[in-house]
Amino acid sequence: MSSFSREGRARARARANIALVKYWGKSNVALNVPAVGSISITLADLWSDTEIEFGPAIKADSFSLNGAEEVSELRRVTACLDLLRREAGVDTRARVVSHNNFPTAAGLASSASGFAALVGAAASALGLEHSPEDLSVLARRGSGSAARSVFGGFVEMQVGEAADGQDSYAVPILAAEDWPLHVVIAVTQTAAKATSSTKGMRSSETTSPFYRAWVESAPADLDAARNAITSRDFETLGRVAEHSCLKLHALAMTSRPPILYWNPATLACIDAVRGLQHAGVPVFFTIDAGPQLKAVCLPEVTDRVAAELHDINGVVDVLVTGLGPGLEIG
Numbered sequence: 001m002s003s004f005s006r007e008g009r010a011r012a013r014a015r016a017n018i019a020l021v022k023y024w025g026k027s028n029v030a031l032n033v034p035a036v037g038s039i040s041i042t043l044a045d046l047w048s049d050t051e052i053e054f055g056p057a058i059k060a061d062s063f064s065l066n067g068a069e070e071v072s073e074l075r076r077v078t079a080c081l082d083l084l085r086r087e088a089g090v091d092t093r094a095r096v097v098s099h100n101n102f103p104t105a106a107g108l109a110s111s112a113s114g115f116a117a118l119v120g121a122a123a124s125a126l127g128l129e130h131s132p133e134d135l136s137v138l139a140r141r142g143s144g145s146a147a148r149s150v151f152g153g154f155v156e157m158q159v160g161e162a163a164d165g166q167d168s169y170a171v172p173i174l175a176a177e178d179w180p181l182h183v184v185i186a187v188t189q190t191a192a193k194a195t196s197s198t199k200g201m202r203s204s205e206t207t208s209p210f211y212r213a214w215v216e217s218a219p220a221d222l223d224a225a226r227n228a229i230t231s232r233d234f235e236t237l238g239r240v241a242e243h244s245c246l247k248l249h250a251l252a253m254t255s256r257p258p259i260l261y262w263n264p265a266t267l268a269c270i271d272a273v274r275g276l277q278h279a280g281v282p283v284f285f286t287i288d289a290g291p292q293l294k295a296v297c298l299p300e301v302t303d304r305v306a307a308e309l310h311d312i313n314g315v316v317d318v319l320v321t322g323l324g325p326g327l328e329i330g
């Protein structure tokens with residue numbers, strides 16, 4: 001039980017993150033516990049700002065994103081808020097107003113930054129005191145990748161062992177400023193993606209013949225990536241990240257029915273990154289459950305990578321960002 005903060009309202013900012021070792025598959029759907037650990041980087045310039053107000057005059061939860069009511073996401077938002085309300089011992093409804101500073105039409109997932117900002121703001125408004133690990137557990141219940149956006153820089157999501165999922169949270173590996181990599185995002189399609197991550201991974205779990213191998217091979221990828229990060233070994237990190245990304249897409253492609261997240265421009269971007277690598281440019285790619293390619297590079301080659309991706313037929317926009325901090329409340 002805890003009392004309300006004075007106004008019952010609070011705000012928080014959380015940033016998007018991109019996984020280098022991917023999360024795909026759940027061991028517990030109800031608690032949203034991932035079947036594999038993952039490693040991500042938090043992006044400096046792509047964020048969600050969320051303001052929440054709890055109050056007796058509010059009859060039902062509402063959620064607006066970039067000025068429009070988001071009815072389709074309201075169920076997940078309410079489920080997440082219910083966890084916090086239960087902890088606080090209140091039943092008060094809330095008004096949630098969120099803004100993404102990055103183009104939602106760019107097809108970049110906003111659930112990671114969105115749910116991290118939501119739990120940060122809601123916990124603060126309800127006067128609950130949580131450790132970052134507790135907030136990461138709560139964010140995970142909203143969306144698995146959101147657990148990582150609680151922290152900045154390089155972050156590892158742990159599967160955990162507890163049946164209640166309370167030890168399945170993210171932990172920081174390295175601060176953003178300790179290895180300031182850049183990310184160049186090639187936007188190849190602005191329409192919403194066909195198959196959500198949640199649905200795609202469910203399908204892979206139950207129908208891809210490679211799913212077991214994916215789960216069994218994840219710890220080795222995590223060890224290799226973690227070691228590469230702590231020793232600032234860019235080449236090894238790139239190799240592991242591309243391997244994990246392509247394995248994820250192999251799972252998607254071998255699901256039934258098959259899921260193909262790429263378009264021709266995605267493949268052209270992969271080809272361009274490989275060309276740069278052959279020319280000795282320190283860059284590697286990763287792709288999530290959509291057609292956008294994210295190129296990770298050392299800062300001195302960012303302009304060259306951005307120019308190359310920009311010129312590809314089918315690339316409609318290029319965004320550049322560094323690595324940034326974790327959840328900011330207030």
Ligand code: DP6
Pocket residue numbers: 018019021022023024032038109111142143144145146197198199287288289
């Ligand atoms: C491909 O976190 O969106 O981006 O937990 O069902 O909300 P839910 O899934 P979500 O999945 C992200 C999948 C990914 C890889 C990653 O971010 O690790």
